[in-house]
Amino acid sequence: MVDQHTPPKWSRYKYPESLYKHGTLLIVLLFLGYSLHFLNVDIPLLLGALGGLVGVVGDRYYPPDVAYVLDRGYLAAILDTLQMSFLGGFAGVCLAIPLAWFSAWNVSPNRRVFFPIGRLGVISCRAIHETIWTILFVSVLGFGMLAGVSALTMFCVGFAGKLFADEIEAIEMGPVEAMRSAGANPFQVFLYAVVPQVRVAFTGIAIYTWDVAFRAATVVGFFGGGGMGWYLKRNVQQLENLRVAAIILSIIAMVLVAEFLSGWLRATVNRAK
Amino acid sequence: MFLTIQNPQGVASQLDLRRKRLTKMTLIWGGIILFIAWCVSGTIIQDTDWSRIGGRNGVLAGISRYFWLDLNLLPELIIPTLETFMMACVGTVLGCFFSLPVAWLGAANVTPSKTILYPLGRFLMVLSRSVHEIVWALIFVSAVGLGALPGILAIAMRSVGFISKITAEAIENIDAKPVEAIRAVGGNQFQVMYYGILPQIYPVVLATVIFEWDINIRRSAVMGLVGAGGLGLLFFRQMNSFNYGGVSMVILAILLLIVLGEVISHYLRKAVI
Structure with missing residues (x-):
């Protein structure tokens, strides 16, 4: 006769822990459900959205008008986008380095004055999306690539500034202490104790910033900043869907090229250090 | 103070390495600066309608419009x-x-x-x-x-x-x-x-x-x-x-x-x- 007692029941979380886990999950789910209700989301439409997307793309966006993107004007716009992203990235990195120095807690020249300035500058550049920067700059400077470059600069300050500051905060503090005890001022400390340690990482981050800035530069023109985005806006408003499809494909292709290039450059920099 | 060089060949090769490195960095930075000059002339100098911006006063007036906060909007936010x-x-x-x-x-x-x-x-x-x-x-x-x-x-x-x-x-x-x-x-x-x-x-x-x-x-x-x-x-x-x-x-x-x-x-x- 086999023993009749039931095997011990095993569960991953014990009693009080399981209550917290499932309670949190329940609250999150309730919030999501309420959000869907609040936002007036049509649930069947949401469930059928991906199928609908395939249908719409096949119906309206196929075949893309490739001849349009091989046009001289559009190729010039691609070049403009490239130049804008490069300029914005360069100016942004140049501005981000001092801001990152101010906002790194361990080497900040003055923790009362410069630290909040640096932090606030980087955070406010980061918090506002690049398209909003573009609209603001367009309203002040007028349409054109100057506004686009300025917006990309702000975007890159926010993006690179945070990464730079994180990198500076992770350095070896020995050289910094040595320089300080020898009586160096904060600028000398930065130049001779911090820069040699972060040089390679900064180069990598700068290249990555350019890559991200190029991605942003493709839509800056949509709000009046010049480049490929301007063509996108025009054709979207004229409902030239086949041309829009071709433009989106060209954006994807250019972003892939930029990503490949930045990956290769970063690998080269890492090898050369 | 006397400094005796114990390994003159090593010093020479070190100096040679340093010179090579300097040439390389000069070439890279020269290339970057030339590229930036080309970008600046293409995107900013030729593309911007400076008369429309209206000098420093125009820009300041454009920015100062944003400072009068519209508190009536608060409940709509x-x-x-x-x-x-x-x-x-x-x-x-x-x-x-x-x-x-x-x-x-x-x-x-x-x-x-x-x-x-x-x-x-x-x-x-x-x-x-x-x-x-x-x-x-x-x-x-x-x-x-x-x-x-x-x-x-x-x-x-x-x-x-x-x-x-x-x-x-x-x-x-x-x-x-x-x-x-x-x-x-x-x-x-x-x-x-x-x-x-x-x-x-x-x-x-x-x-x-x-x-x-x-x-x-x-x-x-x-x-x-x-x-x-x-x-x-x-x-x-x-x-x-x-x-x-x-x-x-x-x-x-x-x-x-x-x-x-x-x-x-x-x-x-x-x-x-």
Whole structure:
């Protein structure tokens, strides 16, 4: 006769822990459900959205008008986008380095004055999306690539500034202490104790910033900043869907090229250090 | 003080190396500066209509318009702010669901087919990241119409790339022993997934999702610019009615929301890891 007692029941979380886990999950789910209700989301439409997307793309966006993107004007716009992203990235990195120095807690020249300035500058550049920067700059400077470059600069300050500051905060503090005890001022400390340690990482981050800035530069023109985005806006408003499809494909292709290039450059920099 | 050089050849080779390095750096920086000059002349000098900007006074007048805050807008800000927040939450969760199959396809050790489906998964990740959220929103607005739904879908699609990439990398780096142990005691495929793989990737994935959610708040604030709801729509309307004080109010609301999101995500990530 086999023993009749039931095997011990095993569960991953014990009693009080399981209550917290499932309670949190329940609250999150309730919030999501309420959000869907609040936002007036049509649930069947949401469930059928991906199928609908395939249908719409096949119906309206196929075949893309490739001849349009091989046009001289559009190729010039691609070049403009490239130049804008490069300029914005360069100016942004140049501005981000001092801001990152101010906002790194361990080497900040003055923790009362410069630290909040640096932090606030980087955070406010980061918090506002690049398209909003573009609209603001367009309203002040007028349409054109100057506004686009300025917006990309702000975007890159926010993006690179945070990464730079994180990198500076992770350095070896020995050289910094040595320089300080020898009586160096904060600028000398930065130049001779911090820069040699972060040089390679900064180069990598700068290249990555350019890559991200190029991605942003493709839509800056949509709000009046010049480049490929301007063509996108025009054709979207004229409902030239086949041309829009071709433009989106060209954006994807250019972003892939930029990503490949930045990956290769970063690998080269890492090898050369 | 006398300095005796013990190894003159070594010093000479060191100096030679230094000279070579100097030449290389000079060439690189010269190239960068020439390229920048070309970009500046192409984008800024030739493309800008300087007379329209109107000198320093024009720019200052353009900026100062934004400083008269329109406090009457305050009650109208609450609902769009909530909408933006909810769009970001729902979009992130939906993005997680979309990224599950993509991560499954794109992780080298669990993918069903290495020759066909693995490259497909990788391609989907790159595709999601290389198309800007504004372009995604444009596509979805034309597919499902105006409202919050295209914004949610655009945010979800844009998040897929990052979340699924990190998830796939986490799956590739798991320890195989718990998986084998569960197989050895007779666990089925689902139990292997739930008790063997999930606990190992769970902290990394959750931290990534929280990070992405933080960025998604930023993104959902601009979805209204192309026809999805939230703060972007209010921004667009204030801008088009030339109510610059209202524009500043909307930007302040965005800043507040983003700072809130950053604080929440900071504590959540600490709790997870």
